[in-house]
Amino acid sequence: MLEAEWGSGEFARRHAEVAALLSETIQQIHALPEAQRTRYSRYFPQWWTAVMQPDLSWSDRGRPASVLVGQETLDHLASAADLLETAMSGTGAAPSGTNLEELAESCRSWLEILADTSDSELPAALKNEIGAQITHLLWLIEHAELFGVARVSRETNQVLGSLTQASTMLTGVDAQAGGRWKRAFLGLVTASVVFTAGATQVQTALEAGTSVVKEITQVVDGVTNSAE
Known part of the structure; x- marks a missing residue:
């Protein structure tokens, strides 16, 4: 089996x-x-x-x-x-979407971003942990027919949580790299919501993702200012 x-x-x-x-x-x-x-x-x-x-x-x-x-x-x-x-239709327990490729592509982009992020910007242990989570998420996507899409949705939420935490720990990141993180985070949020709630929720996903990115940016700025 x-x-x-x-x-x-x-x-x-x-x-x-x-x-x-x-x-x-x-x-x-x-x-x-x-x-x-x-x-x-x-x-x-x-x-x-x-x-x-x-x-x-x-x-x-x-x-x-x-x-x-x-x-x-x-x-x-x-x-x-x-x-x-x-x-629970339209939630992480019973996703309504069917297209997993966008989510997989977002995961692959994040693996590239983590590889390009130096240890001085984000601790190596944290990068490795998140990288392992994303690799496991990709594995679940590849085996969605065997384990179902609910596991994909649940693991995506955990990855988003880890990335949110990591975003507050970034240090010494220039504007270009910071913008790349924000865009990638928005992309993952959007792909996750579209997959969970269905394609009709694209605009809602974009708005929600933008709001989350703004909140994370404020937290990062607050942490940076406190350190200074």
């Missing part, structure tokens, strides 16, 4: 993403009204067992799918997914 050999590093990476999907699903179900939350939470242990397989050997290649998880358990999981998709 994961299209990776059991025991390999790639299997571990992919299985970790499945576990993350389960964690997010449980979290989202807790946001539902009480009656629905109570109904679906009864199946948390079965879903966890299906993902983790604590009672069966992972090395047994002869296990039929019916042994791993029953049809009833799958049906309830699918029902919960349908409900969450309807209730």
Whole structure:
């Protein structure tokens, strides 16, 4: 199912993403009204067992799918997914957009920007951490058919948060480099909102992104002035 050999590093990476999907699903179900939350939470242990397989050997290649998880358990999981998709449409839990290429291109641009940013402008450890997050986001985009688009949206939000924090730590950046950061941040915000809420939200995304960039710029200026 994961299209990776059991025991390999790639299997571990992919299985970790499945576990993350389960964690997010449980979290989202807790946001539902009480009656629905109570109904679906009864199946948390079965879903966890299906993902983790604590009672069966992972090395047994002869296990039929019916042994791993029953049809009833799958049906309830699918029902919960349908409900969450309807209730949270247009959010990070159920993105409405379909074009991931713009988001991927923005990620590739950010990797170039980070590579061009010197250690004196941004600590190397922070650059490496953000670079790893963006590389992982690109990996999720490439495997969206396997893990779904909700993981892409969630990881994009984390990257945006990391870039926002990093923007407040930039030092000694000239006007050209600072402008490049602002434009790239606006581009990522726009691509993220369009992907999450759909193409009809382009103008809203641009306005929201511009507002965020202005706020970040004010914070950066405030930090710089305080240091001086």
